[in-house]
Amino acid sequence: MRKAKIHSMEELSATIGISRPTLSRYFQNPESVRASTARKISDAMETLDYVPNFFATRLNRKATGMLGVVIPHATDLFFASVLEQIEIFAAELGYTVFTQSSHGSPELESRAIEQLLSMNADGVLVAPLGGQSRLESLDRLRRNLPMVLVDSPIPGLDDVDFVGTDNRQSIRMIGEYLLRTGHPPTFLGMPRLNANADSREAAYIELMEEKGLEPVVIRGRSVGASWHFEAYAHDVMEGHFAQGRHVSGALLCANDRLAIGALRAATRFGLTGENGLRIAGHDDHPLSRFMTPALTTVAQDIPAIARAALRLVADQIKGDSHDLPPRRETFATRLIIRESA
Template sequence: MATKKPKIRTMEELASAIAVSRPTLSRFFQDPESVRPATAEKIRQGLAHVDYVPNFFATRMNRRASGLVGVIVPLLTDPFFASLLQTVELAALEMDFTVITQCSHGSAELEANAVERLLSMNTEGVVVAPLGEYGSADALRQLGRSLPIVFVDSRPAEPYTTIDFVGTDNEQSIGLITDYLCRTGAPPVYLGMPRLNSNGLERESAYRRWMAGHDLRPEVLPDDLAPQSWAFETYAYQTMDALFGQGLYVDATILCANDRLAMGALQAAHRHGLFNSRPGARTRVRIAGHDDHPLSRFMTPALTTVAQDIDTIGMTAMSLLASRIRSGKPGEETVERTFPAALKIRESA
């Protein structure tokens, strides 16, 4: 029968049990090679005979390099940000960093709180998916003066000349999907997203430029009443349900600023019988999105969209951050890297 190991709760108790000094034990947990090999082996042998779990933060907070990086995203339940976070975390692990995740929940106040919390945790750098005009500009500016930052997915409301950015080339992605829709049917009208980050304005502007450049009239569905909320599906459903109910846009091509909007529009179209359920039959309305939401291929009909290269975006953002951290100084020039999207043609358009 195995002997139950004695429970050790503090570093002081552990030092006494192993018969080494508290500073020596602390140095061992920070870097085992910083103590003599015989002492390191003595500590390892002692740890094998006691029940002790080192306090993660206690062993890292006193290090010159904590190995901690922060990530701030607006919404954890959004599949795009969940996928981005997963990619950043896996890349960080490969680079020997540990990720501390914070969520702003779409709130400028909570974004500022997340910044303060990460600063207090001795993080070495932060990847931030910032909010738009409603974001915490002062807090982000303070963070940028203290730590390396990489903005990812969307740009902040005001320019930061010393902070890198990684995201999707919205000009290319919107041009790609708009060109396809124009080649295969009626030119699209555009359903925009609430102004919660810079992507909404960038994608709408790209749509307007593409249409004007091809001598077509851009038409943006009214969004002046769009709530400042991340409930995109609800907003799109209510908007399109009202328009379809008036007999408007029932034969149109509708390009949505993201797939979550498209899902709401699809539901409204179903409610008004705008999709023919017979296999191969042409639908009245065509709906397309942007992002390639994980469920977009399983919609009815499956959603035509463009896929962002989330893996490359996340890995590049983390690589840039690690480079800034390890160099110990800001780069001479701000790095901006955007990546093209890929067209995904499915049944909806």
């Protein structure tokens, strides 16, 4: 059945004989018109092909009902998971989410921000690239729209709400676990891409020094800061293992993707057996439990992070609280002991 295509509300009004203002109210809320009228309209719609134009709809409203999200990489399951949760909660709140990925590029991140500004979104959630992010862009965004930083804060952009994981708590938890079960861990840091890289490393060092132990941090030559964490960790550790370094004890990786790469390298060097090198990660990547050996890690509370982020923007949006002191919500992680450590 080929329904007749209607292009505007005006046209709809003409063809079904109901005034445009009434139609407008109907599409915003069918119950705002008399039941008999609503029936007449919905009956007519059976035969017709019409959808109100989303943007024309918002053009003349103060709130657009749109939320922008910027993430560094859609192909990183951590961000994909956060995004998924954000979309779910945003839908519950009646927001439409528009996501832009920066593909790891500061320029694309700026463009994404520009895009969201020009869309006049009600608010924006940004998981920033980190150190590479262009401060002017983020600052401009902050000045113009309700905004919340997610996952990684930005040094130099302190007056913005932030939601993320308590890296100090999480690293201490997994670190203490490793210590408790016998091995002072070496730390495999991620490429210095964002603030998490620093704060996790700092938490590790603090813990070690607190215990009177020597912190040992491995960091490869950051060859053009790469988001290919698995490959990065694999190559770095392979280099060490080949020279007999770090072949025993425990290795605490700044995130699971690194751990997966390290695990692979260790396995190839036959280091992961009984009494071999213990490896632990951070994040509870969806595939971590399927690794061999299954990866011991800490799980970030992604739903809580997503929910909090939405709550904070929503507050800013309704409260117009541009001048309130910035809020900072971090969540604790959960220790997940598997086989690798």
